[in-house]
Amino acid sequence: xxxxxEPLIRTAGLKKSFGDNMVLDGIDVExxxxxxxxxxxxxxxxxxxxxxxxxxxxxxxGGAVYFQGKxxxxxxxxEEYRRQMGMVFQHFNLFPHLTVLxxxxxxxxxxxxxxxxxxxxxxxxxxxxxxxxxxAMKLLARIGLEDKxxxxxxxxxxxxxxxxxIVRALAVGPKVMLFDEPTSALDPEMxxxxxxxxxxxxxxxxxMIVVTHEMRFAREVSTRVLFMDGGKIVxxxxxxxxxxxxxxxxxxxxLAKVL
Amino acid sequence: xxxxxxxxxxxxxxxSAFLVDNRWQLYFQGLGNTLxxxxxxxxxxxxxGFIFAMIVYTHSKTGxxxxxxxxxxxYVTVIRGTPVVLQLFIMYFIVLVSVKNGIVVGAVTFxxxxxxxxAEVARAGLSSIDEGQMEAGRSLGLSYAxxxxxxxxxxxxRNIIPALFNEFIALVKETSVAGYVGIxxxxxxxxxxxxxxxxYLFPLLFASVLYLAVVYSLTLVEKCIEKALSRSDRxxxxxxxxGRKKCRKAKSL
Ligand SMILES: Nc1ncnc2c1ncn2[C@@H]1O[C@H](COP(=O)(O)OP(=O)(O)OP(=O)(O)O)[C@@H](O)[C@H]1O
Ligand SMILES: [Mg+2]
Numbered sequence: 001x002x003x004x005x006e007p008l009i010r011t012a013g014l015k016k017s018f019g020d021n022m023v024l025d026g027i028d029v030e031x032x033x034x035x036x037x038x039x040x041x042x043x044x045x046x047x048x049x050x051x052x053x054x055x056x057x058x059x060x061x062g063g064a065v066y067f068q069g070k071x072x073x074x075x076x077x078x079e080e081y082r083r084q085m086g087m088v089f090q091h092f093n094l095f096p097h098l099t100v101l102x103x104x105x106x107x108x109x110x111x112x113x114x115x116x117x118x119x120x121x122x123x124x125x126x127x128x129x130x131x132x133x134x135x136a137m138k139l140l141a142r143i144g145l146e147d148k149x150x151x152x153x154x155x156x157x158x159x160x161x162x163x164x165x166i167v168r169a170l171a172v173g174p175k176v177m178l179f180d181e182p183t184s185a186l187d188p189e190m191x192x193x194x195x196x197x198x199x200x201x202x203x204x205x206x207x208m209i210v211v212t213h214e215m216r217f218a219r220e221v222s223t224r225v226l227f228m229d230g231g232k233i234v235x236x237x238x239x240x241x242x243x244x245x246x247x248x249x250x251x252x253x254x255l256a257k258v259l
Numbered sequence: 260x261x262x263x264x265x266x267x268x269x270x271x272x273x274x275s276a277f278l279v280d281n282r283w284q285l286y287f288q289g290l291g292n293t294l295x296x297x298x299x300x301x302x303x304x305x306x307x308g309f310i311f312a313m314i315v316y317t318h319s320k321t322g323x324x325x326x327x328x329x330x331x332x333x334y335v336t337v338i339r340g341t342p343v344v345l346q347l348f349i350m351y352f353i354v355l356v357s358v359k360n361g362i363v364v365g366a367v368t369f370x371x372x373x374x375x376x377x378a379e380v381a382r383a384g385l386s387s388i389d390e391g392q393m394e395a396g397r398s399l400g401l402s403y404a405x406x407x408x409x410x411x412x413x414x415x416x417r418n419i420i421p422a423l424f425n426e427f428i429a430l431v432k433e434t435s436v437a438g439y440v441g442i443x444x445x446x447x448x449x450x451x452x453x454x455x456x457x458x459y460l461f462p463l464l465f466a467s468v469l470y471l472a473v474v475y476s477l478t479l480v481e482k483c484i485e486k487a488l489s490r491s492d493r494x495x496x497x498x499x500x501x502g503r504k505k506c507r508k509a510k511s512l
Contacts, residue, residue: 057394083400093395097413106409107399165395172399 006069008033008176008207009054015062016049023049025231026063031209033175036202038218038239039211041228042254047211050228051178054209055085083111086169090181092161094153100164101149104136105129108171132171139167143197159190163197176207183214215259219243227251276461282452286462289445290469296365296444297431303370304430305423308377311335313407315378316385320393321403331378338375344436346372351440361442369434376426384419385411417488424481428474435470445469 007030014027023046031037039047052058054065056078065072067081095103112128115121140146143163153161162182169177179198183191195217202208202221212218218225218239225242227235227250235242235251243259246252277283311331318328338346350368351361358364388411396406416423435446443451449462456462 055398057398079400079402081400082398085398087395087398089391089395091389091391093389093391095392095395095410095414097410097417107396107401110401110405169399 005032007031007066008068010066010069011054011063012066013063014050014053014060014065016046016053016058016060023231024053024060027231027233029226029233029236031176031207033207034205035207035224036222037209037224037226038222039209039226039228040213040215040218040254040258041226041234045228046231047228048180051087051180051209051211055082055087055178057087079114083107083172084175086166086172086174086177088162088166088169088177088179088182090184092153092158092165092185094161094165094168096153099150099152100140100145100156101133101136103153103164104139104168104171105132107168108132108135108173111172136167136171139171140164143167157190158186159193162186162190162194166194166197166201170201176209177201179208179210179212181211181213183212213258215243227254229254272456272458273461275456275458276452276465279456282455285443285448285451286445286465286469289443289448289466290473292362292365292443293431293434293445294473295362296369296434296437296442297427299362299366300369300373300430300434301427303366304373304377304426307371307374309381309412311374311378312381312385313412315382317403319386335375335378338372339379343369343372343433344439347436347440361437361440364440365434365437365442365444369430369437372433373426373430376429377423380419380422380426381415383422384415387418388414420481420485420488424477428477431473431477432470 009029009031011027011029014024015022016024025046027050039050041047049058053060056065056072067084070076072081094100095106098106109129109132112123112132113125116123116128137146137149140149143166145160145164148156148160148164153164156164166177166182182198183194186194191214195214198208198210198217199221210217210222222239225235225237225239226233227242227248229250235246235248242251243255246255275282277286311334314324314327314331318324347365347368351364355364355367392410392414393406396410397403401409434444437444438447438450445466449459449466452462453459
């Protein structure tokens, strides 16, 4: 069924090096709509760099990335492109000088205003702001934090911050969500609330690529696991296979350490 | 000492320092010019300084703007490496020799001078912001410029308010060298009056008091700006407007 479909994201020989340090050494992968991909691997294996090459926070030094069949080139409108890819960071990276509501609406309003300019629409700015606010409030209500709309990030717990960061990324209307160790900086008691929000997203059909050390999440939520080592994808398969019957030796020794 | 405290002499000296020929007006004329030069200079300094800082910062982060960044660094090095008096002479006698208005020459000189110092302060402020902020902005589809303007700059400015005000205060006092090229600013007034009364006591005292009042007002403004900005660091929930009200009070003082 999926064979006939075009992958949402495809990389071909994707390479990234920092100086002499080859961090991604030829990544070929196809990710289809609706897949929940978990990326695991030892520290320094290039997991973060892989995600960051997908949304062009890093410029690859070789190979190509295709999004919905179109190759990313010099001419790609990166701002437009990045709005299709939400990214959630380990350290949340909320904007501390803005209220929670403003954190969520800032990029969405900006996107609408750019669209208005491009299409020469006549929608008043006020209306756009009001609409985006309403949408943001709905998103905040969904995670039970609408009462924090006017609060500043410094007053929130880590779990609240990360859930708001997720909502902030969703507000721009992405087709795929990238998570880079979203629970690694959290106190243990707050990991659950973030993972369950991510699970909800997964259940709604959001395409997700998640770098994580949460093996339970990988087993229960993912449809596919990528194991990276030394800048390469060493193993790629459904979680049952990766965790249940690992073939690769490096994968076996990695799992022995983390499980 | 006794001579100093002699009431009759003191009254006489006071009269000649302030009242004779309406000399008190000179102090305020000088103060006005000092404020005018400082205000224009700060405006020029902040505007150019931030531009230089953003150029250097952008180069350090993205590798772009190589030539502009080199020029900015060169500018900062040269300006900071030479005395402001010489810069003033260069402006007054060479570069802006055709400009008749001393205030303009002063404003431009001190503005260009201040830009170098502001640039250093602002650059430090920009690099104090966590890299994750730019990445978050970009990952949300904001352009580099938008992220800079809406996310990095506001936070950077907030971090450097104290250093910026130090620079403003230094600048106000530094404009007193403009007297060297005949601009009637506050620092020149005591000498001017002394040349007529042969008495420095009250002119120096009063000019100092006026400088102090200006500098002190600046620190008050700084305090209330800091207060207004710190509202996001405190308290859960509601925006606090108290900082702003205090500012209004401080201004009316
Ligand atoms: N901006 C950079 N400049 C230089 N080297 C970098 C940069 N970013 C990453 N690296 C290097 O790339 C390698 C892989 O980094 P990456 O962050 O992708 O690994 P990771 O798999 O995410 O590891 P971790 O589990 O520790 O997060 C590391 O050796 C790191 O030092
Ligand atoms: Mg990483």
